[in-house]
Amino acid sequence: SIAYLNGEFLNLEQATVPVLDRGFLFGDGVYEVIPVYAGKPFRFSNHINRLHKSLDAILMSFEQTEQAWLKICQELIERNDFDNASIYLQVTRGSYINRHHDIPELDKPTVMAMISPLPPVQKDWQVADIKCYSVITEEDIRWQRCDIKAITLLANCMLKQKALESGADDTILVRNGEANEATSSNLFIVRDGVMITPPLSEQLLAGVTREFILALARKNGIRYEERPIPEHELELADEIWLSSSTKEIRPVVKVNGVIIGDGVAGPVWRRMYVYYQQLKE
Numbered sequence: 709s710i711a712y713l714n715g716e717f718l719n720l721e722q723a724t725v726p727v728l729d730r731g732f733l734f735g736d737g738v739y740e741v742i743p744v745y746a747g748k749p750f751r752f753s754n755h756i757n758r759l760h761k762s763l764d765a766i767l768m769s770f771e772q773t774e775q776a777w778l779k780i781c782q783e784l785i786e787r788n789d790f791d792n793a794s795i796y797l798q799v800t801r802g803s804y805i806n807r808h809h810d811i812p813e814l815d816k817p818t819v820m821a822m823i824s825p826l827p828p829v830q831k832d833w834q835v836a837d838i839k840c841y842s843v844i845t846e847e848d849i850r851w852q853r854c855d856i857k858a859i860t861l862l863a864n865c866m867l868k869q870k871a872l873e874s875g876a877d878d879t880i881l882v883r884n885g886e887a888n889e890a891t892s893s894n895l896f897i898v899r900d901g902v903m904i905t906p907p908l909s910e911q912l913l914a915g916v917t918r919e920f921i922l923a924l925a926r927k928n929g930i931r932y933e934e935r936p937i938p939e940h941e942l943e944l945a946d947e948i949w950l951s952s953s954t955k956e957i958r959p960v961v962k963v964n965g966v967i968i969g970d971g972v973a974g975p976v977w978r979r980m981y982v983y984y985q986q987l988k989e
């Protein structure tokens with residue numbers, strides 16, 4: 709596929725960065741994953757706003773207008789001729805002569821974007837086709853600033869791998885007895901028809917999909933609460949979902965081997981999923 713690197717479009721395999729790049733040496737960078745439906749980036753402003761929040765949080769004052777970001781993404785979509793895709797955008801602090809922990813004055817950040825296809829939006833999609841997840845819970849071993857979409861994802865990878873090795877699909881991360889999110893998605897539970905998701909904090913990412921689900925709930929009269937979810941409450945939930953730009957709204961039917969609700973995607977998920985699909989295009 710065709711990728712974008714520092715002002716140029718080129719073959720992804722040919723896109724390389726110097727070993728002195730602080731992204732490579734320190735994981736000094738941030739990223740975004742933006743879904744594209746029918747050739748159009750979805751909830752683009754929200755993603756770009758979050759990217760700039762992440763940049764500010766890591767003390768990187770990289771100025772670029774939303775319009776300039778959009779131009780890069782649109783050209784990437786056109787050059788690759790994908791209708792439905794996800795765009796990965798990454799900004800690292802760039803290369804400097806010496807390896808120093810001091811954060812240097814920003815010179816030339818490394819800006820990279822690549823794109824991979826997503827399955828087509830199905831006109832006659834069936835709720836029944838959606839794969840349900842089985843998850844485990846684990847202590848959250850990540851750092852204390854999980855609100856920053858930093859490229860340093862080693863803990864997330866290890867925690868995801870733990871799930872795969874135990875035959876599950878993902879891991880819900882627990883800190884101080886509270887379930888915060890999964891390795892690359894936000895967490896929702898449903899109890900007695902009320903949707904519950906942990907409040908925003910430095911322990912979890914402010915998901916664009918999470919925010920969209922809350923807006924859909926307000927619009928459609930589904931009650932919700934933003935409050936901490938103690939780990940033991942997961943097993944008591946009628947429904948559990950994970951949400952992200954690429955997973956959309958994913959039902960979870962098993963936690964640590966315990967069946968959730970009726971063991972199938974629940975009725976509130978179904979409503980929310982339909983609202984989501986209707987607004988994708």
Ligand code: PDD
Binds near residue numbers: 913
């Ligand atoms: N992950 N929490 C974490 C830790 C995430 O990495 C993500 C997204 C989310 C959901 O955010 P959003 O709804 O804005 O996609 C929550 C992306 C998709 C990834 O790393 O691939």
